[in-house]
Amino acid sequence: MSWFERRTWQNPGWTLDDIVAAKGDRTVSVVLPALDEEDTVAEVVGTVRPLLGTVVDELVVMDSGSTDATAELAERAGARVVHREDVLPELPPVPGKGEVLWRSLAATTGDVVVFLDSDLVDPDPAFVPTLLGPLLCEEGVHLVKGFYRRPLRLESSGGGRVTELLARPVLSALRPSLSGLIQPLGGEYAATRDFLESVPFAAGYGVEIGLILDAEARYGLEGLAQVNLGVRKHRNRSLLQLGVMARQILGTALARCGIKSDDPAQLTQFAQVGDEWLPEVAEVSVSDRPPMREVRGLTES
Numbered sequence: 660m661s662w663f664e665r666r667t668w669q670n671p672g673w674t675l676d677d678i679v680a681a682k683g684d685r686t687v688s689v690v691l692p693a694l695d696e697e698d699t700v701a702e703v704v705g706t707v708r709p710l711l712g713t714v715v716d717e718l719v720v721m722d723s724g725s726t727d728a729t730a731e732l733a734e735r736a737g738a739r740v741v742h743r744e745d746v747l748p749e750l751p752p753v754p755g756k757g758e759v760l761w762r763s764l765a766a767t768t769g770d771v772v773v774f775l776d777s778d779l780v781d782p783d784p785a786f787v788p789t790l791l792g793p794l795l796c797e798e799g800v801h802l803v804k805g806f807y808r809r810p811l812r813l814e815s816s817g818g819g820r821v822t823e824l825l826a827r828p829v830l831s832a833l834r835p836s837l838s839g840l841i842q843p844l845g846g847e848y849a850a851t852r853d854f855l856e857s858v859p860f861a862a863g864y865g866v867e868i869g870l871i872l873d874a875e876a877r878y879g880l881e882g883l884a885q886v887n888l889g890v891r892k893h894r895n896r897s898l899l900q901l902g903v904m905a906r907q908i909l910g911t912a913l914a915r916c917g918i919k920s921d922d923p924a925q926l927t928q929f930a931q932v933g934d935e936w937l938p939e940v941a942e943v944s945v946s947d948r949p950p951m952r953e954v955r956g957l958t959e960s
């Protein structure tokens with residue numbers, strides 16, 4: 660039987676009672692990274708809040724420098740809001756999704772951590788218990804990725820553009836053993852704290868590909884699992900924004916595979932101004948934050 664057959668749940672059936680029973684005395688933190696997500700964060704929080712006290716022990720929205728009403732709406736919906744500058748204050752924050760996921764490790768205590776994006780549209784309350792299933796009910800699992808149909812704007816599929824155009828080809832070239840992951844970049848995943856605190860976090864959008872590469876390097880493929888979450892709709896960014904994201908993902912993938920590349924990277928994109936096409940050069944950081952275990956050791960000494 661292949662890894663795909665052993666570690667893929669196409670029709671997960673864990674009930675909340677199953678999860679609570681399997682959880683035992685282990686604790687679960689749910690973390691939502693949020694940058695200017697006032698339109699959607701409250702609904703995502705609302706799908707997790709009913710699980711507090713049973714499946715979930717803490718629900719945190721990590722504010723990533725929002726300038727809108729994200730923090731206020733998240734708190735009103737029932738989450739504890741942590742501003743990135745308020746955790747590890749001795750380390751000035753850098754921009755990026757991975758930065759706040761990394762800092763969340765210092766702001767939470769759960770033995771298991773579940774990450775959900777805050778820009779989800781119509782999120783399913785089953786996301787969290789389903790992601791926890793393999794971690795709590797199976798042996799040797801340290802990272803569980805969600806997979807789903809991914810609508811793109813008004814189309815019923817077509818989402819996951821960086822996944823299909825960059826992540827899958829890069830994994831095929833550099834780490835084909837991970838080719839069985841259906842959504843390697845998905846923002847809905849769960850992992851053990853032991854794993855998360857032992858590896859670096861790419862501070863930008865490379866965080867997801869960095870974590871799957873590090874999980875396989877540390878535990879082998881058996882340490883990873885994936886669960887069907889049905890459908891995942893979210894705010895879809897522009898192609899140019901995804902170009903910058905893709906460059907961060909590529910930089911992290913190359914680094915984890917021992918291939919050096921510029922940091923920061925220079926990415927030239929083009930915009931039409933009148934009848935001309937002019938270059939716009941962006942400086943793209945591909946840096947990592949060190950394993951939290953090392954940082955804790957430093958800050959607590």
Ligand SMILES: O=c1ccn([C@@H]2O[C@H](COP(=O)(O)OP(=O)(O)O)[C@@H](O)[C@H]2O)c(=O)[nH]1
Nearest residue numbers: 692693694696723754755756776777778896
């Ligand atoms: O600097 C950042 C960039 C993104 N995010 C959050 O990370 C999640 C995924 O980001 P985004 O939606 O930009 O990525 P996409 O899903 O479009 O690939 C969302 O909850 C964002 O609010 C964040 O907290 N800080």
Ligand SMILES: O=C(O)[C@@H](COP(=O)(O)O)O[C@H]1O[C@H](CO)[C@@H](O)[C@H](O)[C@H]1O
Nearest residue numbers: 818819820821822844846864867895896
């Ligand atoms: O999967 C993808 O290709 C990108 C873009 O998705 P869409 O084309 O906007 O549906 O979205 C993911 O990538 C990011 C980088 O890993 C993650 O941080 C996001 O959570 C995830 O949505």
